[in-house]
Amino acid sequence: MIGWEDVYKVITAMTPLCVALALGYASVKWWHMFTPDQFDAINRFNCFFIIPFFNFKFISHINPYELNYPFLGADCIAKCIVLIVLVFWTNCTRKGSCMWSITAFSLCSLNNTLIVGVPLLKAMYGEVGEDLVVQSSVIQSLVWVIFLLFMLEFRREWSKTKSITNTINGDLQLQAIECGSDLDQNSTPMSMSINKTPSIWSILKIVWLKLAKNPNFYACIAGLIWALLASRWQFKMPEIIEGSILIMSKAGAGVSMFSMGLFMALQERVIACGTPLTLFGMALRFMVSPVTMAIGSVVSGLHGNVLRIALIQAALPQSIASFVYAQEYGLHPDILSTAVIFGTIVSLPLLIAYYALLEVAR
Structure with a gap:
């Protein structure tokens, strides 16, 4: 059962994010230290340097031979359901839009597994909860982030x-x-x-070539290859390489939140996308995502604590990296920034409420 000490641990993990966000906001709004062009440079540095190291670090430390495949299968089914619905909406309705489908997929599928998920699920379900949410994070980086990048590159090339x-x-x-x-x-x-x-086909060829040059893509692939080899033959990464990766990867969350603070300060209002779109993003993140995960869990035969962990991790707040990608590719960064900020604020009481309901339903 989660207690006040566990809640304090989650708040302790989330507070540094708010500090970085506030510093970014203040540096533009009150101190006038950065211009829009400088903000774009910071975000690009984060997108193509820091986040790839961040992804490589976590992927390279997993054991691919000991993953919980029913749990990951449920997660895959949930996201495939979202994809099918969005493809149908885009192609079979008048209001269907490829751009909005990409944003909706990001809102439904990419969550903050490491910064919020790890301390929260560990507090709720112990080592099992932490292990499963880390596995979810790895698959998210390996499969769904790459898929999102593909769609963003395709949309950019098609528009161009x-x-x-x-x-x-x-x-x-x-x-x-x-x-x-x-x-x-x-x-x-x-x-x-x-x-x-x-x-x-010519557009797809261009997209694949660009994706192959994207550091986020080959960082994930390189991390998986290292994880497969290291887990198979039981060897560790040299400290000199590990230290070089850590010094960059540790800046990921902080720079992302600082960049988001810059973005907020450059907008005319704090809720950049407006109230209706904010509610839309919250509904996708905290309602649609758990519902599709529940369907995937039933199909995969999950039960007990693994089922409860699957549902709670699906309702984690929005991934910080999703805002970085949205800003870099110029696709609804206002919606993603608002989803990250407000999602992180409301996630703790909401997820504790989900946890209590699931415990009562045992």
């Missing part, structure tokens, strides 16, 4: 290609009007070849 094609088409039409001719009837083979919104 569409913009270039529209510009070329507009120039061709303008030339045709100036020449007093009809482009559709009198266009030359050269102009027609220029006129061809590239194929989906």
Whole structure:
């Protein structure tokens, strides 16, 4: 049973995040130390240097041969349910949007497993809770973060290609009007070849090449390879390498929250996305995610404390890294920042309430 000492441990783990957030906010709002361009540079540094080291550190220290596969299978099923619903919404409804689907997937799927999840689940369920939430974090980095990055790169490349094609088409039409001719009837083979919104395969090729160069991608893959080899032959990473990784990875959460504070200060209001979208994000994070996880848990046959851990970890607050990616790729960073901030604030009483309900339902 979770007690006041356990609650204090969780608050102790979360307070440094608030301090980093406040420092970032104050450095712009009151001290005027950073400009928007400098904020973008800080966020990019975090996205392509610090977070890859952070992901490598945790992935490289797991034992891939001792994972709880039913638990991870339930998590995979839950996220696949979200994906199926979003694909249907995007392609079969008038209001469907690829951009909003990516943001909704991030809100439903990426949670703060390490900073909030580890101390909270350890307090609730002991070493088993800590072990499972770390496994969830590793799979999140290996599979779902990479998938999110793929979708973000695809969306960026698709928008760029569409913009270039529209510009070329507009120039061709303008030339045709100036020449007093009809482009559709009198266009030359050269102009027609220029006129061809590239194929989906050519865009996918560009996306995969960019993703392969993304440090977040190969940091996860390198971490998995190291974990497989180290667990198989029982050897440890040299201290000189371990120290080099640690000095960068430890800055991950702090720099991310500081960057979020900068973003907040640059907005006209604290709730950057407005109340309706804030409630929408909270509903996806704390209601839709646990519901889909419950379905996945039933399909995977989870029971006992493993089932309870699965449901609570699905309701953890929003991943801090999701804001960093949203800002870097220019896709709804206001919604993600608000989800992280308010989600972290309300998560402790909400998750304790979930824990109490699950204990009563034993």
